[in-house]
Amino acid sequence: MEGEKAVLELIHSNIQIEFVVTSDEFATQYLSEFKHTELYIEDESLLHKLSTLVSNSFGFAVVSMQQFNFQLTYKNDITVVLDGIRDPGNLGTIIRICDWYGIKQIALSKDCTDFFNPKVIAASMGSFSRIQFEYINLEELFKANNNVPVYGALLNGEDIHAIQFPESCFLLFGNESNGIRQENIEFINQKVTIPRYGSAESLNVGISTAIFLDNLRRN
Numbered sequence: 001m002e003g004e005k006a007v008l009e010l011i012h013s014n015i016q017i018e019f020v021v022t023s024d025e026f027a028t029q030y031l032s033e034f035k036h037t038e039l040y041i042e043d044e045s046l047l048h049k050l051s052t053l054v055s056n057s058f059g060f061a062v063v064s065m066q067q068f069n070f071q072l073t074y075k076n077d078i079t080v081v082l083d084g085i086r087d088p089g090n091l092g093t094i095i096r097i098c099d100w101y102g103i104k105q106i107a108l109s110k111d112c113t114d115f116f117n118p119k120v121i122a123a124s125m126g127s128f129s130r131i132q133f134e135y136i137n138l139e140e141l142f143k144a145n146n147n148v149p150v151y152g153a154l155l156n157g158e159d160i161h162a163i164q165f166p167e168s169c170f171l172l173f174g175n176e177s178n179g180i181r182q183e184n185i186e187f188i189n190q191k192v193t194i195p196r197y198g199s200a201e202s203l204n205v206g207i208s209t210a211i212f213l214d215n216l217r218r219n
Helices: 004-011 024-029 044-050 088-100 118-124 138-144 205-218
Strands: 017-022 039-041 059-063 078-082 105-108 132-135 150-159 169-173 190-193
Touching (some): 017 044, 024 039, 044 059, 078 088, 088 105, 088 118, 150 205, 169 205
Parallel strands (some): 150 169, 150 190
Antiparallel strands (some): 017 059
């Protein structure tokens, strides 16, 4: 975990921190937060060299990889479902957005980018530790839970502002370039569109997820 905000998020999570590498300035500033953490103090120039971020004067934390063996239940919850999301920045942003809106679980098609890709972890800003997830064949997921309605983000659906979302459903979002695959569109019970008032060609999938979840919570 790299950067000031991301590392400080870890202090309040259940993730085991092995050690933190930071500068003398930040070690002093956050002395109370790091009182139970093994610290290594290095020059900022070295921290910049070791980091994958464009700018990182704070440093990073090395943490233990958790074993995630969730048994997700879909019948009584809101589940964000991702179909072929390849961009790690988008996935990390979606994880963070789900955490903001209190969505606890994400189902991912098996060709989605790795949940633990460093760019996903960085973009999630610590929210990855609070989201349960599962990589699964989406066709099998929808067939096994055919009593849970599927709301799909498409360009030819009903205006999202007129939708009354139920307390339990799948919210399906497609690939950044190609959208939801045809074989998964067949399982959608309600096609939903974010109305366009300007001239932009499309919306980023992370932004679309935020708009869906905001409207869902307004209900």
